[in-house]
Amino acid sequence: MIADLTRRLNEAAEKMVKGDVKPTLPFDPFAIAQATSDFAMGLAMKPTDLMQVQVAAAQQWGQFWMGALSGKETEKPRDRRFAAPEWQDDVYYRAIRDAYLLASQQLRDVVALSKDSERNQAMVRFLLDQYLNAISPANFAATNPEVVKRTKETNGGNLVQGFAHLMEDIASGKGIVQRRTDPTAFEKGKTIAATPGEVVFENELFQLIQYTPTTAKVAAEPLLYVPPLVNRYYMIDLVPRQSLVKWLVDEGRTVFVISWVNPTEAHKDKGVGDYVTDGIGAAIGEVRKRTGQSPDLFAFCLGGTLVAIALAWLAAQKRADEVNSATLIGSLVDFADMRDWSAFVHEGHLAALEDHLESQGFIDSLELQRLFAAMRANDLIWSSVVNHYLLDRPAPPSDLLYWFEDGARIPAAFLKSYNRDLLLSNKLKEPAGFEVGGVPIDLAAITTPMLVIALKDDHVSAWEAVYRGARDISADFILGGSGHNAGVINPPAANKHGFWMNEKQPANASDWLASATRHEGSWWPTWIQWLTGNGSKKSVAARTIKDGIEPAPGRYAMMK
Structure with a gap:
């Protein structure tokens, strides 16, 4: 096994030396450096604010050590990294956990002092979060109680085998942590994507x-x-x-x-217009040709944005009756509030990405996966590091x-x-700000009945931003529980997550939620x-x- 790993590592190294690695980057490192530099300079210009944070931090650490030395029990955080009982029950591990969480919050408080542009702030927050996620005590053998226990049970065999896994992943040339799930557990068309059906039409796009x-x-x-373009349907x-x-087919729907x-x-x-x-x-x-009826569209994430554009495109041509209704799930039509994703919507990054795209004609799925994984690093990167x-x-x-x-x-x-x-x-916010095949796109011209469904813990499309978009296009609104992907997959039999409804649509999303009624179970039947x-x-x-x-x-x- 060692000899094989050595051979594969040498092959990966030779590829790098020969230049098989792409010469361009899909981001601009200078934009990152500029954002961090601007943040540091801005912080230096606020000595009073910084001093207040330092005084507050000193007080917090004093309280922390008094509690830790006395063995005072603290509240268990809602953080899956610290789910093992030892993190709460053992004084030593609890102190390590709480010290890490306190230091993390203090650093985030410092970043919050910045009055820089939202995009620069988002870049600094993203970099800080990557650092804090990486140095979590859960990621190290000596400070993770589960790893300590496992090492004792196997006499260190878990660490030896884990190192072999690491070498194997590096030798693959795709980077580390490629095994979030068992790739042999499912087979498309048999155990997954297996609902009986037929392809009835195709062109070069779909x-x-x-x-x-x-x-x-x-x-x-x-x-x-x-569906969105980034993943399969x-x-x-x-x-x-x-x-x-x-579930829809069994409910008597033609899908x-x-x-x-x-x-x-x-x-x-x-381009976007071609996909529309x-x-x-x-x-x-x-x-419509196959059924004689105008369909009810439903779409997810980017697919919903495309559907909104398509509805406006049809409306501009007096063809709105070709669609009966539309449901957008976790989709943005107003990109003013992108939260931490705004870190990547920067002129420097976009220019670098365009150079990168020019060299290969597309963005690779692995690059997209790495981006999405970085935004949820604890769930999609570091949990795999610990497990494997x-x-x-x-x-x-x-x-x-x-x-x-x-x-x-x-x-x-x-x-x-x-x-x-x-x-x-953000041209969809402007009347006729965006065009498809020379046809101006005005979302306000859509007359098709619409329902927008947001997900409360969505890390891609913040539910508040989705709500504001729903108001802009005069759509009905439902807030589902859970996150961007899991919140969609909510079969009624599971009776999970719940959802919120409110006939009123006040301007502020928090006001909507405060007066909304929570319902148990799935939003599917509703x-x-x-x-x-x-x-x-x-x-x-x-x-x-x-x-x-x-x-x-x-x-x-099935295409690779």
Whole structure:
């Protein structure tokens, strides 16, 4: 094993020496350096504020040591890194934990003193969080009680095997921590993305999947799902007990799904407009042709942003009746409040990314995964470091993580336009600020009934920002529990997460939540009620598939 690892490490080193590593970077290191420099200079200009923070910190440390030396028990934090009972019950580990959390909060308080631009502040916060996440006592063998216990049980075997895992990952050339889940636990089309259906249409951008009905009668209005580009469509078709697609089919709905192609260099010039017209527009036309009805669209994340653009595009051409309703889940249409993601929407980073895109024609899925993982480093990076390199635990099977790691590329033209026109310039906020094929896009012109669903713990699309967007486009609004991905996968049988509703829509999101009513369980049945209320309430005979091209999930979902 050692000889094989040595050989693979040498091969990885040779690739680096020969220049096989991409010469460009998808970010600008000078922008990071400038942001940190501006922060330091700004801090130096506020000696009084800094002194107040230091005095407060001294008082906090005094109180900490008095409590630690007396063995005083502190409140258990809601932090999965410190879930082991020893972190709370053992005085030694509790003191280590609390000291780390206190120091972390104090450093964040210092960063909060900055009056710099939001993008610079976000960059500094991001860098600080990466540092704090990395130095957590949970990440080190000597200060993690679970690792200490495991090392005693195996006489250090876990650390030896964990080091072998580390060497193997480095030798792979893809970096460390590639085993968040067991990659052999699922097989697309058999155990995941396995709801029976057929590909019924395809073009160079997408395949259209129609699912086999399981009821004799179905609602007249078909459903059409528009996924984001960064991952495959089947987040809504995980294992059967978690599959939204299966649940909808069993509820008597005709379900169609767009499965985007995994772009290559040949798709380099495909932009946002192409995905709206040749993607969503073409799919709507095909669904209407096959069913004789205008579909109810539903979409997730970036897919929802594209649907909003598509609705405005149709409205501008007097074709709004081609869509019956639209549901946007975890989607932004107003990018003024991007929270920590604004760290990456910076002129320097965008210019560097465009150079990087020019060299290969697309952004690679692995690069996108690393970015998303960095934003949730404790869950997606450091937990794997602890489990695989320190505890020597096998990666557990997770259908959601399997989907997350089955990423897709994004074409250069699409990402350039999306980054500059939507994220940086926020042109969807302006009437006719953005165009698709020469057609001005005005979200205020949309007359289609719309429902926006936000997720309370969403780390990608902050629910408050999603709420403000819902008000801007006069949409109904539901707030679901949990995070960006897990909050969507909420089957009623699981009875998890809960959701909030409020007929009023005050200007402030916190005011909406304060007066909202919380409901237990899943928002899925409430969504079905909303669809029914905005539909014809008619049923038709189940739509059988007689001209399928190939079984679901189709070739595009299998593309590497």
